[in-house]
Amino acid sequence: MARxxxxxxQDKAFLVLHRLRKAYDDTLAVDDLTLEIAKGELxxxxxxxxxxxxxxxxxxxxxxxxxxxxxxxxxxxxTHVPPYQRDMGMVFQSYALFPHMxxxxxxxxxxxxxxVPRGEIAQRVVEAIxxxxxxxxxxxxxxxxSGGQQQRVALARALVIRPSILLFDEPLxxxxxxxxxEMRTEIREIQQRLGITSIFVTHDQVEAxxxxxxxxxxxxxxxxxxGTPEDLYxxxxxxxxxxxxxxxxxxxxxxxxxxxxxxxxxxxxxxTHQGDVVVMMRPHRIVLGxxxxxxxxxxxxxxxxxxxxxxxxxxxxxxxDVRVADSIIAVEQSNRGSGELxxxxxxxxxxxxxxxTLVYPAAP
Amino acid sequence: xxxxxxxxxxxxxxxxxxxxxxxxxLVVVPLSFSGDAFLSFPPSSWSTRWYGRILAEPKIVAAFWxxxxxxxxxxxxxxxxGLPAAYAIVRLRxxxxxxxxxxxxAPLLLPSIVLALAILIVFARLGFIGSFxxxxxxxxxxxxxxxxxxxxxxxxxxxxxxEEAATTLGASPLAVFRRITLPxxxxxxxxxxxxxxxxxxxxxxxxxxxxxPRLSTLPVxxxxxxxxxxxxxxxxxxxxxxxxxxxxxxxxxRTAGLARTFAR
Ligand SMILES: Nc1ncnc2c1ncn2[C@@H]1O[C@H](COP(=O)(O)OP(=O)(O)OP(=O)(O)O)[C@@H](O)[C@H]1O
Ligand SMILES: [Mg+2]
Numbered sequence: 019m020a021r022x023x024x025x026x027x028q029d030k031a032f033l034v035l036h037r038l039r040k041a042y043d044d045t046l047a048v049d050d051l052t053l054e055i056a057k058g059e060l061x062x063x064x065x066x067x068x069x070x071x072x073x074x075x076x077x078x079x080x081x082x083x084x085x086x087x088x089x090x091x092x093x094x095x096x097t098h099v100p101p102y103q104r105d106m107g108m109v110f111q112s113y114a115l116f117p118h119m120x121x122x123x124x125x126x127x128x129x130x131x132x133x134v135p136r137g138e139i140a141q142r143v144v145e146a147i148x149x150x151x152x153x154x155x156x157x158x159x160x161x162x163x164s165g166g167q168q169q170r171v172a173l174a175r176a177l178v179i180r181p182s183i184l185l186f187d188e189p190l191x192x193x194x195x196x197x198x199x200e201m202r203t204e205i206r207e208i209q210q211r212l213g214i215t216s217i218f219v220t221h222d223q224v225e226a227x228x229x230x231x232x233x234x235x236x237x238x239x240x241x242x243x244x245g246t247p248e249d250l251y252x253x254x255x256x257x258x259x260x261x262x263x264x265x266x267x268x269x270x271x272x273x274x275x276x277x278x279x280x281x282x283x284x285x286x287x288x289x290t291h292q293g294d295v296v297v298m299m300r301p302h303r304i305v306l307g308x309x310x311x312x313x314x315x316x317x318x319x320x321x322x323x324x325x326x327x328x329x330x331x332x333x334x335x336x337x338x339d340v341r342v343a344d345s346i347i348a349v350e351q352s353n354r355g356s357g358e359l360x361x362x363x364x365x366x367x368x369x370x371x372x373x374x375t376l377v378y379p380a381a382p
Numbered sequence: 383x384x385x386x387x388x389x390x391x392x393x394x395x396x397x398x399x400x401x402x403x404x405x406x407x408l409v410v411v412p413l414s415f416s417g418d419a420f421l422s423f424p425p426s427s428w429s430t431r432w433y434g435r436i437l438a439e440p441k442i443v444a445a446f447w448x449x450x451x452x453x454x455x456x457x458x459x460x461x462x463x464g465l466p467a468a469y470a471i472v473r474l475r476x477x478x479x480x481x482x483x484x485x486x487x488a489p490l491l492l493p494s495i496v497l498a499l500a501i502l503i504v505f506a507r508l509g510f511i512g513s514f515x516x517x518x519x520x521x522x523x524x525x526x527x528x529x530x531x532x533x534x535x536x537x538x539x540x541x542x543x544x545e546e547a548a549t550t551l552g553a554s555p556l557a558v559f560r561r562i563t564l565p566x567x568x569x570x571x572x573x574x575x576x577x578x579x580x581x582x583x584x585x586x587x588x589x590x591x592x593x594x595p596r597l598s599t600l601p602v603x604x605x606x607x608x609x610x611x612x613x614x615x616x617x618x619x620x621x622x623x624x625x626x627x628x629x630x631x632x633x634x635x636r637t638a639g640l641a642r643t644f645a646r
Contacts, residue, residue, distance in 0.1 A: 081546050101549045108550040114543035118565045127561070128551035172547075179551060 032057035032215050033183060038087035040073050040239075047073040049239040051087070055232075058213040060206065061244075062226035065236035066262070071219040074236070075185050078217065080104050091182060102131075107176030107214075108185040111192070113168045115160035121147065121171050122156040128179035146178035149208060166197045173205065177212070184209070184216040190225065202229050223263050227251070235259050257296055257378040266298040267347050270380060278377065282343030285320050286372035294380035301337065301350035303374040306366055321369040326360045336360075340368060407624060413617035420612050432618040442619065445603035449583055452514070452599060456521045456582035457575050463522075464529030464574060471530070472537045486530040489523050494587040497523065502591045512594020520588045525578040532577060536570025537563075568637070576634045580627060 031054040038051040048070040055061050063071040076082035078089060080101030089096045096104055107128075116124050125146050129139045147153055150170035160168055169189055176184060186205070190198045206229045209216050220226050226233045227247040235242040235250065235258070243255040254260035261268060271280030273291035278284070285297060324342035331353075338349045338360050349368060360366055388396070409423060417427030436442060467486065471479045489497055501520050502511070510516030540563065548558045564571075586601040593602050600623075608616055 079546075079550050081549065101546075102552050102554050104550075105552075106550060108547065110543050110547060112541075112543050114541065114547040116544055116548070116562060117541075127548065127553075131548075131552035131554075131557060175547075175551065185550075 031055070032059075032092060034088075034090040035074075035078070036088040036090065038074065038077060038089065039085045040070070040077060040082065041085045046239050048077065051236075051239075051241055053234055053241060053244050055215060055217070057215050058210075059231045060209050060216045060218060060229060062230040062233040063217060063219045063236060064223060064226040064233050064263075065221065065242075067221060069236040070239040071221070071236055072187055075108075075187050075217060075219050078183070079106050079108050079185055105179075105181050106183045106185055107179055107181035109169075109172045109176050109187065109189045111188045113160070113172040113189075115168055115171055115175070117160055120157050120159055121152060121163070124160065124171055125175050125178050128175065132179065142178055146174040149177065150174045150204075165192055166201065169193065169201060170204075173208070177208065177214075180212075180214075182215065184214045186216065186218045188219055188221070190220075191222075198225075205229070227263070233263075235262060237262075254376060257298065257376075257381070260298050260376050260378070265301050265348065265350070266376070267301060267304075269297045269345055269347075271295055271297055273377065276372070281345040283322060283345060285375065287375045287377050288373045289377065291377050291379075295377050296380050298376040298378070299370055299374055301348040302335070302352070304347065304349045304368050304370045306338070306340075306349050306351055306360065306368060319369055319371055320375075321367065323365055323367050326362050326364050326366055329359045329362060331359060338366075340366060342368065410617050410620045410624070413614055414621045416614040416617070418614065421614055421617065425614070432613070432615045433622075435615050436619055436622075439607075439615070441598070442600070442603050442607070445598045445600045448514075448597060449600040452517060452521060453579045453583040455518055456525050457579040459518075459522060460525050460529040460578040461571065461575060464526060464533050465571075468530050468533035468537055472534050483530070483534070487527045490527040490531075494524070498588045498591040501588065505592065511592060512596050514597060517589060517592045517597065517599065520592045521582045521585055524585060524588060525581050528577050528581060529574045532574045533567075533570055536567050536573075540566050572634045572637050576630050580630060583626075584623070 033055040035051055035053050038048060039046070040048040051070075051074055053061075063074060065071055073082060077084045080096070080099065084097060087097070091104075116127065119127070122143055125143045126139050129142060134142070143156075144153075147156060150173055152167060152170055152174065155163065155167065160171065163171065169192075172189065189205075190201050193201060202225060205218075218226070218230060227250075230247070232244060232246055233250050234244045237258050243250060243259045245253075245255075250259060250263045254263060257268075260266055269278075269280040269283075269285075271278040271285070271294075273287070273293060273295045275290045275292075276287055278287050278291070278295060278297050280297060287297060322342050324340040324347065326338055327341050327346070328339040330337045334353055335350050336353050336359055338351075340347050340349055347368060412425065413421060413423060414432060415428050415430060416422075416425030416432070417429035418425050467482070470476050471482055476482075498520075501523065505511055505516050505520070508516075510519065544566070545558050545562050548562045549555075553561060584601055585599070586605060589599045589602045590605065593599055598606075600619075604616060604619060
C-alpha cells in the first residue's frame with residue numbers, strides 16, 4: 019500500500035494503553051485493552067456495534083473513568099488526569115457543536131479556554147476555518163449548516179487547539195456516501211499534513227482499510243488484532259478478523275496436516291493443522307473457469323467443479339454462489355464487461371491456491 | 383409545535399375558549415375607566431381618576447412595594463436554590479433523587495389552604511408571622527416546586543455531548559457550566575424566573591395567613607379593600623396588575639421563546 023505524506027515514526031510508543039478495562043454493572047465493555055501507537059499514526063478502532071469502541075475512546079479522552087489499566091502519553095500517565103487537562107481533541111458522532119455560538123466562536127472556544135491571546139486566537143481561527151474550507155461561513159450558527167459543514171466545524175474546533183491526540187467517534191456515519199468519501203480523504207490529508215496522532219472509531223471496514231495506518235479490530239470488548247490494513251486482510255489473526263474484514267467463505271472441517279476434509283471436499287491448505295477447524299477463503303481469490311490458477315509446484319492448487327445456484331450482478335463485480343459437493347462457495351469476479359454472467363445451473367470449474375486459504379481452530 | 387394548520391372547527395373552539403377565559407379580565411378594563419363612585423357595569427360615565435386615586439392610598443402603595451420586593455426576592459432565591467437542586471437531581475444522580483423530587487413537588491399537590499394552616503401553626507411559634515422573612519419563606523414553599531420542576535426539565539433536555547465537547551477542549555467544570563450549560567438553560571431559567579415571580583406576586587391564600595398589620599402584600603390589601611369599599615379603584619389596580627403580568631410574559635417570550643420554555 020502506497021501512503022503519501024510523512025510516515026509515522028514506528029520506533030517510539032507515543033500513546034500506550036495498558037490493560038485498560040471498563041466494567042459496567044452487567045457488562046464488561048472493554049476488557050484488557052493493550053496497545054501502542056506511534057506519533058503521527060492514524061489508527062482505526064474497528065468492530066461491530068457494542069464491541070466497546072466508544073467506551074475505549076471515552077476512557078482515552080477521560081470522559082469515562084477506566085475501571086482498571088493505564089493510559090500513558092509520551093511517558094506521562096494520564097489515567098487519573100481530568101479530561102480538560104488531557105489535551106486531546108475529540109470529534110463526536112453527533113458533532114456536539116455549541117448551538118448558541120456561531121462557527122467562529124465554536125472554533126475559538128478551545129483557544130479561549132487555553133487563555134491564548136486574542137490576536138492569536140483570531141488568526142488561528144481564521145486558519146482552522148480555512149483548513150476545513152469554511153471561509154465565509156464564520157458567522158453562521160451550527161443549525162444553519164449542512165451535515166458535512168457541521169462535521170468540518172467539529173473537525174476545525176478539535177484541530178485548532180493542536181491537540182497531542184485527535185479522537186474521532188464515527189464522525190462520518192451521519193453523512194451520505196459521496197460526502198463520506200470526500201471527508202475521509204480530507205481528514206486523512208489534514209491529519210497527515212499536521213502529523214497529529216489520531217484514533218478513528220468506525221464500524222465501516224472500508225473506512226478503516228482506506229484511511230488508516232493501522233487498524234485495531236475489537237470484538238466483545240477485546241482486541242482481536244492490531245495491524246496494518248494488509249496484515250488484517252492477508253493475515254487475519256483470528257477467524258473473527260477474517261470474517262469481519264472483507265468477505266470470506268467459511269467451511270467447517272477436520273484438518274490432517276496440510277489437508278482439510280470438509281463437506282465431501284479435500285482442500286489443500288496453507289500450513290499444517292490438526293483437528294476441528296474452519297477454513298476460509300476470499301471469494302475474489304477463487305478463479306472461475308477451465309484455465310484456473312496455476313501454481314509453481316503444481317500441487318498447491320485446489321480445483322473442483324460445481325453448479326452455479328445464484329448470480330448477482332453488483333456493478334464492479336459479479337458474485338456467484340456455487341454448490342460444490344455439500345458446500346456452497348461464494349465466488350467473486352471483477353466485471354470486465356466482456357463475459358456474460360455465469361448462468362444459473364451451469365457447471366463450472368473453481369480453483370484457488372492453497373496459500374489463499376485461512377485455517378483457524380474451530381470455536382469450541 | 384404543530385406543522386398542520388388547525389381546522390376551522392378547532393379555531394372556533396379555541397376562540398370560544400379564549401373568550402370564556404378572558405371575558406372577566408376584559409370586563410375589568412372598561413370598569414377601571416368608570417367615572418362612577420361604585421362598581422357597576424356598564425359605567426354611566428368615563429374617567430381616569432381611579433388610576434390617580436391609587437397613589438392616594440398609602441396602604442396599597444406600601445403593599446405594592448412589599449409585593450414587588452417579595453416577588454423579586456422569591457424569584458432570586460428560587461433560582462439560587464432550584465438550580466443546584468435540579469442539577470443534582472438530574473445530573474449527579476444523587477441517591478434518593480426520586481424522593482427529593484417528590485419532596486420538592488409535594489407542596490404543589492396539597493390544597494393551599496391546608497398548607498397555609500400548617501405553615502401558620504409552625505411560623506406562629508417561630509414569631510415569623512407578619513414579617514418579611516415569614517412571608518418570603520411561605521412563598522418559597524409554593525414557588526420552589528415550580529422552579530425545580532421547570533429547571534429539571536430544562537437540564538434533562540440539554541445535550542450532554544456539548545458539555546463533554548467543551549471539557550475535551552479544555553474547559554474546567556466551572557467554565558463548562560458558565561459557557562455552555564447556563565446559556566443553553568437560559569430559556570428554562572427565564573421561564574422559572576417569570577413563573578416564580580408571578581406566583582409570588584399574586585399569591586393570596588398563604589399571604590392572608592402570614593401577613594399582619596405591620597406587613598401586607600398587594601393581593602391581601604386588595605382583598606381587604608373590596609371587603610369594605612366598592613369603588614372602581616380596585617378595577618384600575620387590576621388592570622395595572624394585568625399589564626405587569628403581560629409585560630413579564632412578553633419579556634420571557636422575547637428572550638427565550640415562550641412555547642419553547644413551557645412546552646418542552
Ligand atoms: N453507560 C453505560 N452503562 C452500561 N453499559 C454501557 C454503558 N455504555 C456502554 N455500555 C455497554 O458497553 C458495551 C460497549 O459499548 P460501546 O458504546 O463502547 O460500543 P461501540 O463499540 O461504540 O458500539 P457502536 O458501534 O454501536 O457505537 C455495550 O455492550 C454497551 O451496552
Ligand atoms: Mg459507539
